[in-house]
Every structure is written in structure tokens, then in C-alpha cells.
Amino acid sequence: MNIKAKTNAISWAFIAVAVIMICAFYFYPMIQALIMSFQSGTGTNLSFVGIDNYTRLLTDSTFIAALKNTFLYLIVQVPIMIVLALFISVLLNDKDLKLKGFFRTAIFLPAVTSLVAYSVIFKYLFGTDGLINLMLLKLNLIAAPIQWITDPFWAKITIIIAITWRWTGYNMIFYLSALQNIDGSIYEAARIDGASSITQFTRITVPLLKPIILFTSITSTIGTLQLFDEVMNITKGGPGNATMTLSQYIYNLSFKYTPDFGYAATVSYAIVILIVIFSILQFKLAGDKNG
Known part of the structure; x- marks a missing residue:
């Protein structure tokens, strides 16, 4: 074996290890989850049910509530966060800004x-006797403590503030x-032409x-559709199911309710479908020819 062939063999050996690991810990679980989404049963006692799990989604009130909540976080929080991040980055890119x-x-x-x-x-800050309510009361902005955690509307606002x-x-x-x-x-030429700061920003x-x-919008969309930690630790999906997300519903189906891993896998693939749909829409809206 010549040196070139030996080098290629070693290179492929290193690549093979990575490929095997990716297949074992990434693609294999994905395929298994897809197969499981067509099964149903208690615990690991699963049987094939065809597309029954997918049709069940259409009549599952808890799934629909979680879908609505997740979609609300998506359409409200993501645009606010993207605009805010863009505005702050422009301010902090100023060469004359100190610190x-x-x-x-x-x-x-x-x-x-x-x-x-x-x-x-955040759960303690936004509690009934938390710092946020105390500050608002001190400033006479509210007459009574806001139920940030226990009121359905304010609980959603709390989650949006937290993830933002x-x-x-x-x-x-x-x-x-x-x-x-x-x-x-480019900016110097624009200023010479009389372009204002707003015009420079927009043009x-x-x-x-x-x-x-586009990149941050897609990654933020994916992250929001998979939102779990904040809801689980701040409101636990409550009050009722007012703040429950799809990811939390998957957790509940797997570990909180009577375990139904098949239906949980179906809900997880519903998230995958939503991610694909929203990603394609964002590519199309951005005018990306490769989307």
C-alpha cells in the first residue's frame, strides 16, 4: 500500500467513526421514533395502529391547546426578540460607544x-409577592399584585418575557x-449623500x-417549537393547560400520564412537520432561491 492510499484509509477510518456515531445516536433514534409513531399501547407493550395516532391529534383537546400556546409564543416572541436583538446590535456596534x-x-x-x-x-421574581410586583406597587403602577404565574394571560406574558x-x-x-x-x-458614502440613520438602517x-x-429566525422558530424548560419550571404548563407547549405535552405523555410512547412519538413528529413548514415559509418570504 502506497503512502497516498494509506493516508486515505486512515482518513476514512476517522470519518467512519463519526458516521457510525451519528447513525447510532442520531438517525437510528429518529427512525425508531418514526416507527413508534405508528404504534400505540401502555409502556413498552406497543402494537401497530397505522395512522390512528395522527388522526387522534385532530381531536385531542390537550394537543390542540398545546399547539395554540406554542404558536402564540412563536408569532409573538420570535419577532420581538429578532427586532430587539438587531436594534441592540446596531447600538453596540457604534465605535464611539464606551464600555x-x-x-x-x-x-x-x-x-x-x-x-x-x-x-x-423568574418564577420567584414574578411570584405574587415577588420583586416585580413589589416594584410595580412601590411605583404606584398597579393597585394589586398581578398574578403572573396563576392567571392564564399573565402566565403567557411571563413565559414570553423569560425566553426573550x-x-x-x-x-x-x-x-x-x-x-x-x-x-x-458604505455607510460613509450614504452619509455623504445625506442618508439619515434610519435610512441607513433600512436600506x-x-x-x-x-x-x-433568516438564519436567526429559523433557529429561533425551531427553539420555540421545542420550548420546554421555561414552561416546565415556571408554570408547569398551568394554570390548567394555559401555558403548556408541545414539548411539555410529549414529556407528560411519556412520564407523567400513563406512558404512551407511541403517541408521544407522534406528537414529536408533529413538531418536526411544523419546523419543516415554517422553515420553508421563512425561506420563501425571504426570497431565498435555494429555499
Whole structure:
């Protein structure tokens, strides 16, 4: 065996290990979950039921409630977070701004905190006797404590605030990186032509950041459709099912209710279908020819 063939063999050996691991821990579970979605039964005592699980979704009131909640978080929180992250990144990209490193770190820091830890902190902050209500009462903005956790409307608002606080800084980093790669002469030429800051933002910044905006929109959509930790630790899906998400419903089907792994797999593939649909829509709306 010559040196080139030996080198190729070693290279393929390294690649083979990675491929085997990916297949074993990624593709095999996906295929097994798909097969399981056509089965039903208690625990591991499953039997083939065809598409009954998928038709069951259409009449499952809990699934429909979880779907509505997840969709609400998606259409409300994701646009707010994307716009906020973009606005903050533009502000922090200003060369004349002092303490930029501090502000960037402070805003990004929530993204690296423990999901469980920050969710528990939010639960106490937004409790009936929590710091948020105490501050609002002190400022005479409210006459009585807001039931952030136990009222269906305010519980949803609490979840939206929590996930926005955590993930805005994460998306901001992508925009900052992209902004620093834009040639400053473009803005200089625009200023010479009399373009205002708003015009520069809408005509230069946003179009040049379009690929990054599309990327963050898709990843944020995927993350929101899989939302679990915040809801589980702050409201536990309550009151009632007012804040339950699809991921929490999968957990309940698998570990809280009488275990029905087949139907849980079906709900998980419902999320997969939604992710594919929303990703295609976002590509089409962005005008991406490869979408």
C-alpha cells in the first residue's frame, strides 16, 4: 500500500467513526421514533395502529391547546426578540460607544446561564409577592399584585418575557459579527449623500444582514417549537393547560400520564412537520432561491 492510499484509509477510518456515531445516536433514534409513531399501547407493550395516532391529534383537546400556546409564543416572541436583538446590535456596534465590552457581555450572559436556574429565578421574581410586583406597587403602577404565574394571560406574558430575556443576547452576537464585516465606506458614502440613520438602517443594514436574519429566525422558530424548560419550571404548563407547549405535552405523555410512547412519538413528529413548514415559509418570504 502506497503512502497516498494509506493516508486515505486512515482518513476514512476517522470519518467512519463519526458516521457510525451519528447513525447510532442520531438517525437510528429518529427512525425508531418514526416507527413508534405508528404504534400505540401502555409502556413498552406497543402494537401497530397505522395512522390512528395522527388522526387522534385532530381531536385531542390537550394537543390542540398545546399547539395554540406554542404558536402564540412563536408569532409573538420570535419577532420581538429578532427586532430587539438587531436594534441592540446596531447600538453596540457604534465605535464611539464606551464600555462596549461590558454591555455586550451583560446582554449575552443570560444565554449561557442554566435553563433551570434562570427559570426558577423568574418564577420567584414574578411570584405574587415577588420583586416585580413589589416594584410595580412601590411605583404606584398597579393597585394589586398581578398574578403572573396563576392567571392564564399573565402566565403567557411571563413565559414570553423569560425566553426573550434569555435568547435576545444570543441572537445579538450573530448580528454583531455580521455588522463588523460590513465595509464602513458604505455607510460613509450614504452619509455623504445625506442618508439619515434610519435610512441607513433600512436600506443598508437590514438588506446586508438578510442571510443572518433568516438564519436567526429559523433557529429561533425551531427553539420555540421545542420550548420546554421555561414552561416546565415556571408554570408547569398551568394554570390548567394555559401555558403548556408541545414539548411539555410529549414529556407528560411519556412520564407523567400513563406512558404512551407511541403517541408521544407522534406528537414529536408533529413538531418536526411544523419546523419543516415554517422553515420553508421563512425561506420563501425571504426570497431565498435555494429555499
